[in-house]
Amino acid sequence: MSTEISPLAPKSYPDMPVIEGVRFATAAAGIKYKGRTDVLLVLMDEGTEVAGVFTRSLCPSAPVDWCRANLAHGKARALLVNSGNANAFTGKKGKAAVELSAEIVSKAVGCAAPEIYLASTGVIGEPLPAEKFAGVIDGLVSQAATGSWLETAKAIMTTDTFPKVSTRTVDLGGVAVTLNGIAKGAGMIAPDMATMLSFLFTDAPIAASVLQALVSEAVGGSFNAITVDSDTSTSDTALLFATGKAASRGAPMISDIEDPRLAGFRVALGDVMLELAQHIVRDGEGARKFVEVRVEGATSDVSAKRIALSIANSPLVKTAIAGEDANWGRVVMAVGKAGEPADRDRLAIWFGDVRVAVEGERDPGYSEAAASAVMKQQDIVIRVNLGLGEGTSRVWTCDLTKAYVEINGDYRS
Amino acid sequence: MSTEISPLAPKSYPDMPVIEGVRFATAAAGIKYKGRTDVLLVLMDEGTEVAGVFTRSLCPSAPVDWCRANLAHGKARALLVNSGNANAFTGKKGKAAVELSAEIVSKAVGCAAPEIYLASTGVIGEPLPAEKFAGVIDGLVSQAATGSWLETAKAIMTTDTFPKVSTRTVDLGGVAVTLNGIAKGAGMIAPDMATMLSFLFTDAPIAASVLQALVSEAVGGSFNAITVDSDTSTSDTALLFATGKAASRGAPMISDIEDPRLAGFRVALGDVMLELAQHIVRDGEGARKFVEVRVEGATSDVSAKRIALSIANSPLVKTAIAGEDANWGRVVMAVGKAGEPADRDRLAIWFGDVRVAVEGERDPGYSEAAASAVMKQQDIVIRVNLGLGEGTSRVWTCDLTKAYVEINGDYRS
Numbered sequence: 084m085s086t087e088i089s090p091l092a093p094k095s096y097p098d099m100p101v102i103e104g105v106r107f108a109t110a111a112a113g114i115k116y117k118g119r120t121d122v123l124l125v126l127m128d129e130g131t132e133v134a135g136v137f138t139r140s141l142c143p144s145a146p147v148d149w150c151r152a153n154l155a156h157g158k159a160r161a162l163l164v165n166s167g168n169a170n171a172f173t174g175k176k177g178k179a180a181v182e183l184s185a186e187i188v189s190k191a192v193g194c195a196a197p198e199i200y201l202a203s204t205g206v207i208g209e210p211l212p213a214e215k216f217a218g219v220i221d222g223l224v225s226q227a228a229t230g231s232w233l234e235t236a237k238a239i240m241t242t243d244t245f246p247k248v249s250t251r252t253v254d255l256g257g258v259a260v261t262l263n264g265i266a267k268g269a270g271m272i273a274p275d276m277a278t279m280l281s282f283l284f285t286d287a288p289i290a291a292s293v294l295q296a297l298v299s300e301a302v303g304g305s306f307n308a309i310t311v312d313s314d315t316s317t318s319d320t321a322l323l324f325a326t327g328k329a330a331s332r333g334a335p336m337i338s339d340i341e342d343p344r345l346a347g348f349r350v351a352l353g354d355v356m357l358e359l360a361q362h363i364v365r366d367g368e369g370a371r372k373f374v375e376v377r378v379e380g381a382t383s384d385v386s387a388k389r390i391a392l393s394i395a396n397s398p399l400v401k402t403a404i405a406g407e408d409a410n411w412g413r414v415v416m417a418v419g420k421a422g423e424p425a426d427r428d429r430l431a432i433w434f435g436d437v438r439v440a441v442e443g444e445r446d447p448g449y450s451e452a453a454a455s456a457v458m459k460q461q462d463i464v465i466r467v468n469l470g471l472g473e474g475t476s477r478v479w480t481c482d483l484t485k486a487y488v489e490i491n492g493d494y495r496s
Numbered sequence: 497m498s499t500e501i502s503p504l505a506p507k508s509y510p511d512m513p514v515i516e517g518v519r520f521a522t523a524a525a526g527i528k529y530k531g532r533t534d535v536l537l538v539l540m541d542e543g544t545e546v547a548g549v550f551t552r553s554l555c556p557s558a559p560v561d562w563c564r565a566n567l568a569h570g571k572a573r574a575l576l577v578n579s580g581n582a583n584a585f586t587g588k589k590g591k592a593a594v595e596l597s598a599e600i601v602s603k604a605v606g607c608a609a610p611e612i613y614l615a616s617t618g619v620i621g622e623p624l625p626a627e628k629f630a631g632v633i634d635g636l637v638s639q640a641a642t643g644s645w646l647e648t649a650k651a652i653m654t655t656d657t658f659p660k661v662s663t664r665t666v667d668l669g670g671v672a673v674t675l676n677g678i679a680k681g682a683g684m685i686a687p688d689m690a691t692m693l694s695f696l697f698t699d700a701p702i703a704a705s706v707l708q709a710l711v712s713e714a715v716g717g718s719f720n721a722i723t724v725d726s727d728t729s730t731s732d733t734a735l736l737f738a739t740g741k742a743a744s745r746g747a748p749m750i751s752d753i754e755d756p757r758l759a760g761f762r763v764a765l766g767d768v769m770l771e772l773a774q775h776i777v778r779d780g781e782g783a784r785k786f787v788e789v790r791v792e793g794a795t796s797d798v799s800a801k802r803i804a805l806s807i808a809n810s811p812l813v814k815t816a817i818a819g820e821d822a823n824w825g826r827v828v829m830a831v832g833k834a835g836e837p838a839d840r841d842r843l844a845i846w847f848g849d850v851r852v853a854v855e856g857e858r859d860p861g862y863s864e865a866a867a868s869a870v871m872k873q874q875d876i877v878i879r880v881n882l883g884l885g886e887g888t889s890r891v892w893t894c895d896l897t898k899a900y901v902e903i904n905g906d907y908r909s
Contacts, residue, residue: 412584
């Protein structure tokens with residue numbers, strides 16, 4: 084497996100402010116390998132509210148089942164993340180392992196077990212040795228501090244080649260509140276390791292029900308609008324924690340999703356989630372090109388998104404991009420196979436600013452040289468106008484390279 | 497592009513009998529390149545009945561639109577196949593090109609234009625220079641003979657590395673009738689060239705309506721049960737022609753799909769279509785492994801097929817097979833993402849005869865060595881039992897290798 088940093092990695096990272104009420108620490112519990120950092124514990128002060136979204140897989144991991152059930156009460160005191168073992172497809176032993184993990188942490192923290200959130204990535208089908216957490220949790224609780232977010236983002240990396248962080252500070256009722264996010268993920272999935280996880284933290288005082296509405300609203304255009312390889316992990320998890328500590332500085336408690344004072348935070352959450360999602364694509368296994376697919380003129384937004392994902396998931400489109408080939412015939416193919424309303428004779432396609440096809444034919448002014456110049460860029464926009472309605476969608480993907488096959492063909496060995 | 501023959505190619509080809517009433521010839525019309533065989537003309541005697549199935553793409557090629565419309569009357573006298581240009585996404589010019597092609601052939605043959613069937617593969621979006629057919633059709637009509645089916649199958653190859661033929665001779669009401677089939681295709685699609693085409697010919701006297709019912713019935717378990725890369729051509733076409741010449745030897749005319757005398761022919765058609773479909777997978781771009789995915793115990797056959805295709809289309813499953821990695825976690829993932837009823841705790845998975853997972857956990861008797869031995873074979877069966885119902889399905893696919901990326905990333909250049 085390559086350890087080279089993705090050529091699409093960001094050139095610099097933002098300064099990540101402290102989030103009052105959030106402390107963290109990492110340790111090596113020996114889940115799979117000895118001496119490797121494999122556990123992150125995040126502690127949150129009393130009063131922290133939480134919301135989340137999870138994989139749509141019908142075979143979710145035991146930690147996903149656990150978190151989903153706990154979101155009902157919307158309270159959180161700690162988040163435990165481990166790598167090395169996904170605790171997925173582990174049956175009753177998996178359920179016992181999450182219960183033991185939560186018990187160990189809740190005792191050390193001094194809270195109820197359902198206030199502990201869990202996320203695991205790593206090998207599927209092997210029982211998680213949760214008893215190993217017992218040896219490190221007390222130490223983590225006492226060491227937990229408002230340390231480096233970038234180092235924390237590095238600690239949850241697995242096949243990732245760079246850490247993924249994003250931050251915004253916005254106004255909430257006249258008071259500055261901060262939102263920090265970290266993420267990991269490099270295949271849209273790889274059940275062995277590359278599950279997508281994202282954890283977002285804010286000091287804003289926002290009720291769990293409002294957090295849930297916000298995160299559900301933002302996920303469609305961010306984490307659910309990216310694809311590396313069309314595969315979906317059994318463990319994908321995004322959690323948003325709000326400590327509410329900004330209330331002591333005068334920030335208003337927000338308990339209604341319609342509250343107009345939420346406007347800035349809403350935009351910030353969408354931005355942070357989209358930025359993290361795009362970082363995951365930029366770290367896509369073997370990726371050399373970052374691709375935005377824009378579909379316009381569809382009969383609805385839902386239809387536009389299905390067509391956009393059909394293009395973004397097509398191996399033939401993705402290999403053409405890898406080969407810097409302005410092969411718009413494959414885009415037509417992907418539109419056609421999406422099963423959504425499309426009229427060949429109204430379709431127009433652009434690579435970057437170069438219109439390559441219009442009204443059911445090759446653009447009369449088509450220039451292979453101009454289209455090829457677009458394909459040589461690192462960031463490429465493919466735009467399709469269906470000419471049928473007002474539906475639009477944007478999704479992001481990367482190219483399909485030999486390195487992807489290499490990484491995923493050699494993974495377990 | 498590699499010209500090496502697929503390692504999965506058959507070791508020998510069957511003798512293909514003459515089909516009375518069918519004659520053919522090939523020529524170089526210079527559609528895209530000079531001096532390359534690019535046209536096949538098949539002539540059929542008067543009285544030939546025809547049926548067909550086509551791509552489900554909503555942006556089909558002009559020849560697909562043409563054939564679909566003509567099937568309404570179910571009569572055929574000739575089939576014209578060209579490579580070098582798919583006549584897809586060519587708008588009004590594409591429609592004019594099929595009309596001109598049919599006119600040229602119908603004049604030379606002496607029949608009505610709607611009795612001419614057309615299939616084109618090659619570059620998308622460029623107008624098909626149908627006028628070039630004028631220079632070769634008269635010659636083809638006069639040369640047409642009951643020649644070599646294997647050579648004919650070779651003539652329609654594009655990115656294929658071996659010709660695809662299949663034949664059966666069966667009893668129809670006490671008389672032996674023959675069914676011959678040829679096919680091309682190497683990606684499930686590649687709009688530039690590797691569209692799937694299949695042409696089937698029989699001397700059995702069977703009415704077009706019955707042929708249509710038979711071919712529609714057989715396609716689900718054959719051409720619609722294979723996938724190389726999940727992509728769907730704008731031009732996929734399968735046509736079944738019946739000259740009825742066996743009537744002169746006493747074969748009964750079949751005009752009712754319920755006719756019990758059809759039993760043998762029905763089985764033969766399924767066999768020939770499945771064999772050709774499997775040949776296409778065995779010639780899958782870059783394929784090194786032939787994979788059968790069997791899903792059992794689903795809530796319905798439709799659900800089983802969706803799950804089977806989710807497994808067969810998963811890049812992570814396919815790269816694992818390329819790497820000879822018994823990575824059943826990826827099979828769990830693909831079951832989970834299919835969106836069909838599945839219960840993690842009832843799932844069982846086999847590679848070949850080796851059960852790797854059962855009842856939501858790794859099989860207690862799991863042997864990595866035994867599973868790895870299966871993965872080293874050239875033909876691999878992945879079996880999944882969902883433990884929920886009686887639904888079953890079988891689909892076929894190949895592995896995803898670096899060669900696939902190479903072939904499709906370098907194609908147009």
